[in-house]
Amino acid sequence: MSVAGGDTTGRQEHDFVFSCRSVSLKLPYQGGNRWILQDISLDIRRGELLTIVGPSGTGKTSLIRVLGGLTSCTSGSVRINGEEIAGPPEGVIIVFQDYSHALLQWRTVFLNVALGIEGRIAASELRIRVLDALRLVGLEKNADDYPWQLSGGMQQRVQIARALAVRPAVLLMDEPFAALDAMTKASLQDELLRVKQETGCSIVFITHDIEEAVYLGDRIAVINGAPGRIERTFDVTLPKPRDQILTRQLTEFLKFRYAVHQAIGGIIR
Amino acid sequence: MTARRFSGRLWWRPNIAGLLTMAACGLAWELTIQAGIIDFQYLPAPSAIIQGARELVASGELAAATVHTLESVFLGWAIAVAAGVSLGLLLGFSPLLRRYSLATIEVLRPMPAIAFVPVALLLFGFSIQTELMVIVLPSLWPVLINTMGGVMGVHARLGEVGRTFRLSRAAMLYKVFLPAATPTILVGMRISLTLAVVLAVLAEMVGNPEGLGYGVVSQQQALRPDLMFVYVVVIGLLGLALNALLIGVVSVSFPAAAAELKGYRP
Amino acid sequence: MKRGELGAFLRMAAAEIPPARGLIPLLALLTLWQLLAPGPSAYFPAPFEWWRAALLLWDSGQLLPAFAATVTTFVEGLVLAVAIGVALGIAIGTSRPVERALGPLLEFMRAIPPPVTVPIATLLLGYDVTMKLTVVALSAIWPILLNTSSAAAHVEPLLRDVARTFRLSTARWIHQVVVPSVVPSILLGIRVAIPLAIVVTLLVEMLTSLPGIGALMIQSQRNFQSAQVYALLVVVGLFGFIVNDLFAVIEAIVLRRWPARGGFRSG
Numbered sequence: 001m002s003v004a005g006g007d008t009t010g011r012q013e014h015d016f017v018f019s020c021r022s023v024s025l026k027l028p029y030q031g032g033n034r035w036i037l038q039d040i041s042l043d044i045r046r047g048e049l050l051t052i053v054g055p056s057g058t059g060k061t062s063l064i065r066v067l068g069g070l071t072s073c074t075s076g077s078v079r080i081n082g083e084e085i086a087g088p089p090e091g092v093i094i095v096f097q098d099y100s101h102a103l104l105q106w107r108t109v110f111l112n113v114a115l116g117i118e119g120r121i122a123a124s125e126l127r128i129r130v131l132d133a134l135r136l137v138g139l140e141k142n143a144d145d146y147p148w149q150l151s152g153g154m155q156q157r158v159q160i161a162r163a164l165a166v167r168p169a170v171l172l173m174d175e176p177f178a179a180l181d182a183m184t185k186a187s188l189q190d191e192l193l194r195v196k197q198e199t200g201c202s203i204v205f206i207t208h209d210i211e212e213a214v215y216l217g218d219r220i221a222v223i224n225g226a227p228g229r230i231e232r233t234f235d236v237t238l239p240k241p242r243d244q245i246l247t248r249q250l251t252e253f254l255k256f257r258y259a260v261h262q263a264i265g266g267i268i269r
Numbered sequence: 270m271t272a273r274r275f276s277g278r279l280w281w282r283p284n285i286a287g288l289l290t291m292a293a294c295g296l297a298w299e300l301t302i303q304a305g306i307i308d309f310q311y312l313p314a315p316s317a318i319i320q321g322a323r324e325l326v327a328s329g330e331l332a333a334a335t336v337h338t339l340e341s342v343f344l345g346w347a348i349a350v351a352a353g354v355s356l357g358l359l360l361g362f363s364p365l366l367r368r369y370s371l372a373t374i375e376v377l378r379p380m381p382a383i384a385f386v387p388v389a390l391l392l393f394g395f396s397i398q399t400e401l402m403v404i405v406l407p408s409l410w411p412v413l414i415n416t417m418g419g420v421m422g423v424h425a426r427l428g429e430v431g432r433t434f435r436l437s438r439a440a441m442l443y444k445v446f447l448p449a450a451t452p453t454i455l456v457g458m459r460i461s462l463t464l465a466v467v468l469a470v471l472a473e474m475v476g477n478p479e480g481l482g483y484g485v486v487s488q489q490q491a492l493r494p495d496l497m498f499v500y501v502v503v504i505g506l507l508g509l510a511l512n513a514l515l516i517g518v519v520s521v522s523f524p525a526a527a528a529e530l531k532g533y534r535p
Numbered sequence: 536m537k538r539g540e541l542g543a544f545l546r547m548a549a550a551e552i553p554p555a556r557g558l559i560p561l562l563a564l565l566t567l568w569q570l571l572a573p574g575p576s577a578y579f580p581a582p583f584e585w586w587r588a589a590l591l592l593w594d595s596g597q598l599l600p601a602f603a604a605t606v607t608t609f610v611e612g613l614v615l616a617v618a619i620g621v622a623l624g625i626a627i628g629t630s631r632p633v634e635r636a637l638g639p640l641l642e643f644m645r646a647i648p649p650p651v652t653v654p655i656a657t658l659l660l661g662y663d664v665t666m667k668l669t670v671v672a673l674s675a676i677w678p679i680l681l682n683t684s685s686a687a688a689h690v691e692p693l694l695r696d697v698a699r700t701f702r703l704s705t706a707r708w709i710h711q712v713v714v715p716s717v718v719p720s721i722l723l724g725i726r727v728a729i730p731l732a733i734v735v736t737l738l739v740e741m742l743t744s745l746p747g748i749g750a751l752m753i754q755s756q757r758n759f760q761s762a763q764v765y766a767l768l769v770v771v772g773l774f775g776f777i778v779n780d781l782f783a784v785i786e787a788i789v790l791r792r793w794p795a796r797g798g799f800r801s802g
Contacts (some may be wrong), residue, residue: 069432069433070429070432070433087432087435088432088434090433090435092432092433093433094429094433096426096429096430098426101424101426101427102426102430102448103427104427104430104444104445104448106449106451107448108318115430115434115436115444116434119440147420151425166434210535283716284638284639286553286636287635287637287638287639287640288639289636290637290638290639290640291640291643294640299693311658311659312659356584367557368554368556369556369557369559369560370557370559370560371553371554371557372554372555372557372558372561373557373558373561374555374557375553375707375776376561376770376772376776377561378776379730379772379776379779380768380771380772380775380776381730381733381734381737381771381775382734383650383737383738383741383749384752384767384768384771384772385736385768386741386752387741387752387753387755387756387764387767387768388756388768390756390762390763390764391577391578391749391756391759391761392578400664404539426714439555461708466648467648467650468595469637469650469651469736470650470651471648471650471738474651474653474654474738474742475741475742475753482650482651485651485654485655486742487654487660489654490543492658494658495713497655497658499652501647501655503646504647504648504651505643505646505648505651506646506648508648509646510562511709523647
């Protein structure tokens with residue numbers, strides 16, 4: 001599987017493929033305005049998985065929407081490969097939490113995955129890319145099924161495959177596994193790590209699950225407060241590949257978990 | 270008839286009690302008239318109605334009337350659907366247009382269809398245009414409202430998916446919004462069809478003297494209740510048949526939407 | 536607090552109407568009509584002519600009695616339909632064997648469009664006000680009866696278990712659980728029945744020339760008094776609009792106590 005990263009010919013290689021600087025966001029609220037995000041600065045390196053963790057109400061979803069170009073920030077800038085974005089940028093795809101509303105239920109899995117590339121590349125190439133993406137998430141046998149025939153976990157994998165078919169530089173994932181049961185969640189976590197390994201794309205992963213944040217992340221950013229701001233960021237120096245049982249037993253894991261917990265303020269709302 | 274999933278085997282369990290009741294009613298009706306117990310002067314026995322049916326079929330009157338009514342229904346319904354979907358799409362996508370037209374729709378919608386008959390007669394006399402004027406406007410509303418509602422009701426997430434994949438506006442409309450709104454639009458079309466049948470008959474009863482509606486009224490005035498009831502039954506069957514036809518066509522072309530359409534009871 | 540209540544009532548009535556600027560297309564059309572085709576005409580009399588015709592009808596003492604006749608029949612027919620429809624609907628809906636037996640028969644009768652029942656009634660019952668009332672009630676009863684029986688048959692199954700746990704008698708079950716559960720469906724049925732009742736009332740008047748607005752309209756059409764026809768069209772339209780709005784307010788008031796349209800839901 002080729003390495004993702006967008007078209008970098010003729011451009012200088014940046015260490016940071018995706019970054020935001022001093023992003024603040026104000027949104028209308030009950031007649032007036034309310035600050036949702038305050039002075040957020042983040043850098044994401046190529047091939048890195050950054051988890052953003054924090055309690056609800058801190059603007060995590062709004063941050064993803066700003067990074068994904070769905071909402072314009074009130075001040076600050078978001079850049080991909082050095083260029084400031086205006087609207088949803090090429091090479092950045094959002095994966096939503098409510099998969100059943102995010103998939104086109106009237107299209108087959110194959111056609112769903114093709115959504116981002118149909119009409120934009122040759123038909124033969126399209127077929128290859130869709131099947132590659134489905135293979136990455138283990139759904140190559142379900143290409144002709146409809147989403148409503150599949151389980152929740154499988155539908156979410158379809159959504160991920162749809163994003164991967166585009167060969168994105170960055171995947172923005174908004175609590176993608178929150179609506180799934182614990183066992184499906186665990187298996188999808190590992191699948192995500194494998195996908196990242198094979199494609200080399202960067203991932204920004206939002207969650208309110210501290211353990212998930214530590215397990216998945218190369219780096220963690222803790223977001224807290226209202227308006228939300230980055231409380232702390234730290235590198236997660238746990239060994240790879242991660243393992244659901246072994247990694248979670250390590251003392252290191254517990255230390256990171258504790259550190260995140262503290263950064264949030266020790267209160268889980 | 271109730272259709273039940275019955276451990277996979279008998280998918281459709283016939284309603285014995287219901288069938289028996291219907292048969293019993295029919296039989297009771299026939300017998301009480303024959304025995305002379307009830308004698309509404311103008312209530313014919315089922316056997317008389319069947320006899321009348323043969324008479325009308327033989328003379329070709331029934332066929333001619335049915336064809337005329339079908340023509341009116343299809344023409345009127347087609348116009349209503351075309352106008353209703355177009356306007357519904359416009360209004361569904363434009364909050365500005367909605368603000369400047371919803372009140373008009375709310376005022377015009379409760380207008381009883383029959384009130385248009387004298388106006389239509391005034392303008393078009395005894396012709397099919399009179400029928401069409403009566404049919405089109407009220408049939409338009411369900412289609413318009415369902416189209417508008419269908420478009421507005423498309424989940425916000427789908428719009429965001431379109432944007433994250435940077436679909437063009439045309440692609441958004443064609444690939445996301447229209448398919449998502451189709452089930453609702455189809456329900457509107459079904460309501461409209463049922464309405465169109467009723468309106469056609471109405472227009473033929475008091476407006477244009479042709480078709481099944483006129484058949485009912487003319488036989489009533491000619492004091493031939495047996496023939497009148499033939500027309501009544503045909504009208505009822507026509508409504509059912511057209512509905513079934515619509516569901517059939519939809520099942521073939523939009524399988525996903527068909528399920529929702531079948532569940533709807535007007 | 537009568538005045539406050541009246542104010543609240545009026546405000547609710549007004550709330551049911553979308554923003555007034557939405558009337559602009561209609562007003563524009565009427566204005567354009569008036570400007571382009573002023574004065575009387577056989578086909579397109581100007582709106583002002585309608586107003587003049589309406590005043591004439593009022594002064595000549597024709598409008599009010601006709602309007603009263605139509606409204607009376609409509610209201611009486613609707614009340615009858617509600618009373619009988621609800622009672623029958625609950626009776627049918629709460630008894631599974633009865634529902635299954637009568638089901639197809641009711642479906643069959645529902646398939647007959649209400650307007651068609653008018654000539655039948657005319658033949659069987661004659662040309663009088665009793666026939667008119669009967670046929671209006673008969674047409675309006677179907678949506679109410681069917682909605683009620685369907686809702687009564689589909690009362691939240693969990694509530695059935697609750698009633699059995701507390702050993703409620705059948706009478707209490709119907710009175711305290713079924714009836715409140717079906718109220719939203721009854722209201723929906725009435726909402727569908729109202730335009731039906733209006734149409735059938737007018738239809739009877741047009742076919743039989745029994746007194747009413749419908750008769751007046753057909754008479755005007757036959758005499759080619761076009762402005763009068765349009766004026767009566769507006770009268771009917773206004774009537775329909777006001778009745779619908781009033782009912783929407785009543786619906787809103789009654790449904791205030793319900794969590795969501797459609798009756799009780801679990802969870």
